[in-house]
Amino acid sequence: MDILEYRHTPFSTRLTDNIEIIKKIYNDSADIRSRSFPLAGNTDAFLLFIDGMINEQLLDLHVLAPLLQARADPDKIDFSYISSIVAASQLVIAASFDELLRSISNGSVALLVDGLPFGITVSLPGWQQRSIEEPAAESIIRGPREGFTETLSVNTSMLRRKIKDPALKLSSFQVGRYTKTEIMLAHIDGIANHDLVEEVTSRIGKIDIDGVLESGYIEGLIEDNPYSPFPQIQITERPDVVSAALLEGKIAILLDGTPFCLIAPTxxxxxxQSPEDYYQRFMISSFIRWLRFLFLLISLLLPSLYVAVLTFHQEMVPTSLLLSIAKSREEIPFPALVEALLMEVSFEALREAGVRLPKQVGSAVSIVGALVIGQAATSAGLVSSPMVMVVAITGIASFLLPQYSAGIAIRVLRFPIMFLSGMFGLLGLMLGLLTIIVHLCSLRSLGVPYLQPLAPMKWSEMLDTFIRGPIWGMRKRPSLTGRKNTIRQAPFNRPEQGEEGAPS
Structure with a gap:
């Protein structure tokens, strides 16, 4: 009989038989701790836990000491009696070995008593965990400074602190044959569409995999189009971003062991959009959004435009500028396409090196490396000065995208458009851009159009798309998940002044 078969073996009323199965399951496991002791004088009992997963001080004080001091008739020892003497809030009956082992792996102590055909688990988690810190990848000037951690219970409590209404529902799942990763599906009852909740629940329930170590596993298994470079599920470490998404009718997926939460549909x-857009004045936020859209186009198209114009459309460049560029390219042995690819690949390599290296040297390597390589390549006659400027501006533009996953998609798509521009000029550039637009129009995020509210056009929701309207002007929720409970605020929230300048 293998371990999987032992898991489904029912408990015996004989403690020795249960201990024998436990020893076979945890054979060759050096971190398993156990203790046999008499309960109520003459009844055998057995404690089992994993070293480092529980708080041993609480175990000794509130579980083991009361059990050793207990005095009772052996015929009256049952779950009610044990729960009355053990000073712990969570005591659960485990009807099978599978339930018992699952609880032990989650930081519980297993208690087996001779004569009882079940196990009892006492929750005493005590492993080391990271403290709450500001997310490094989503830093902002104004707003909350807290981010999710790798502990699921801490993350759900942070959501509860933001949304205190009991309408916030958290559904629990376990995914992974061996990892038994706990997943929480969060939504607000009365705002989120019921069909959407069922769809996400169904997709998660169909997952059959040996292990889930990060939210990226779930993202890749439930998204609509896995072959698209664009992310169809938003990723964040910020509780305020998740809370705002839940209030719009979206669904959040939190996993134990990772600080990254999934938000869908998106x-x-x-x-x-950055969370800081809603914490600053709406005119400033709108201006910054326009900057993001502008630099998104620059990040995607500027190298391709430069290659296309220099290769096929020199007449579009003013004469003085064209002469200056031609002078800088006199000794360059490569065509503009090869020159652009050489610099872009070098810049992306430096960026990745800066991310992977330790923080103390990462930023220095990326900045100094870019300066040294750019200057050396120009001096050696491998690339021209205008190309170095184009690549530098493109790199800076790509840093303005708040979502890292979306930024990677733009960085990847820059290369095929560059090839098309080098072969067909502006015609190739437009062909690549139209292909991307058509692909975006065909994408769905849990059935929601990816370009909504632009395609399909919904004028009522444009107030929070290209611009960030005033808070008092955004009365309705986005219709991402249906028309349920669309009104988010009263119609008279707009601030007004009286005749003397004081609020009326």
Whole structure:
């Protein structure tokens, strides 16, 4: 009989038989701790836990000491009696070995008593965990400074602190044959569409995999189009971003062991929005959004435009500028396409090196490396000065995208458009851009159009797309998940002044 078969073996009323099965399951496991002791004088009992997963001080004080001091008739020892003497809030009956082992792996102590055909688990988690810190990848000037951690219970409590209404529902799942990763599906009852909740629940329930170590596993298994470079599920470490998404009728997926939460459905325009947009004045936020859209186009098209114009459309460049560029390219042995590819690949390599290296040297390597390589390549006659400027501006533009996953998609698509521009000029550039637009129009995020509210056009929701309207002007929720409970605020929230300048 293998371990999987032992898991489904029912408990015996004989403690020795149960201990024998436990020893076979945890054979060759050096971190398993156990203790046999008499309960109520003459009844055998057995404690089992994993070293480092529980708080041993609480175990000794509130579980083991009361059990050793207990005095009772052996015929009256049952779950009610044990729960009355053990000073712990969570005591659960485990009807099978599978339930018992699952609880032990989650930081519980297993208690087996001779004569009882079940196990009892006492929750005493005590493993080391990271403290709450500001997310490094989503830093902002104004707003909350807290981010999710790798502990699921901490993350759900942070959501509860933001949304205190009991309408916030958290559904629990376990995914992974061996990892038994706990997943929480969060939504607000009365706002989120019921069909959407069922769809996400169904997709997660169909997952059959040996292990889930990060939210990227779930993202890749439930998204609509896995072959698209664009992310169809938003990723964040910020509780305020998740809370705002839940209030719009979206669904959040939190996993134990990772600080990254999944938000679905999402749109292309959500990827270009920062949480700080809603904490600053709306005119400033709107201006910054326009900057993001502008630099998105620059990041995607500027190298391709430069290659296309220099290769096929020199007449579009002013004469003085064209002469200056031609002079700088006199000794360059490569065509503009090869020159652009050489610099872009070098810049992307430096960026990745800066991310992977330790923080103390990462930023220095990326900045100094870019300066040294750019200057050396120009001096050696491998690339021209205008090309170095184009690549530098493109790199800076790509840093303005708040979502890292969306930024990677733009960086990847820059290369095929560059090839098309080098072969067909502006015609190739437009062909590549139209292909991307058509692909975006065909994408769905849990059935929601990826370019909504632009395609399909919904004028009522444009107030929070290209611009960030005033808070008092955004009365309705986005219709991402249906028309249920669309009104988010009263119609008279707009601030007004009286005749003397004081609020009326």
């Amino acid at each position: 749109t292309f325009f959500s990827m270009l």
